[in-house]
Amino acid sequence: MKNNKFDTSYESFALEYDRATGEFGDYTNRHTLYPMFLKVIEDPGKSKIYDIGCSNGAFDRWLVMNGARYIFASDVSQTLIYIAETKYPTKHIKYSNRD
Numbered sequence: 001m002k003n004n005k006f007d008t009s010y011e012s013f014a015l016e017y018d019r020a021t022g023e024f025g026d027y028t029n030r031h032t033l034y035p036m037f038l039k040v041i042e043d044p045g046k047s048k049i050y051d052i053g054c055s056n057g058a059f060d061r062w063l064v065m066n067g068a069r070y071i072f073a074s075d076v077s078q079t080l081i082y083i084a085e086t087k088y089p090t091k092h093i094k095y096s097n098r099d
Contacts, residue, residue, distance in 0.1 A: 014079035018056045023088055024065070025058035034062050044068035057084035057093060064092045074098040 024030060037059070041047055045067035051060050054073035057080075063071060074096040075081055081097045 010075075010077035011079050014056075014077050014083070018080065018083050018087070021056055021058050023058065024062045029059070030062065034059060038063075038066060041068075048072070050074075054080075054084065054095070056080050057088060057095065060084075060093045061088055061090060064090055068092060072096070 020026065021029075025034065038044070041049065041063075044063050047068070047070075049060075049063065049068055049071045051057075051071060051073040054060055054075045055077070057073055060068075060071045060073045069092050071093045073084070073093055075084075076097070076099055078097045081095045084093070085095050
């Protein structure tokens with residue numbers, strides 16, 4: 001995407017990141033990091049979650065699969081936010097392009 005309101009280098013690899021990460025994250029994230037975060041959150045269905053630096057939203061979608069119902073997610077990359085909103089839409093996640 002052009003005309004990103006934030007001047008970052010993230011736009012240059014946003015599409016490649018999405019290809020590598022996919023809809024729910026790579027194997028390492030799904031089997032090591034995500035379960036640790038889930039222990040901290042304890043009950044995602046009763047929590048309002050704010051994911052800062054959400055990238056393409058893979059972790060957030062994984063949280064929805066594990067009971068989360070309201071997530072606010074932001075990233076500095078306008079392209080990754082666009083991908084999250086259009087390629088992987090869900091009513092439980094509100095995305096925003098923020099620094």
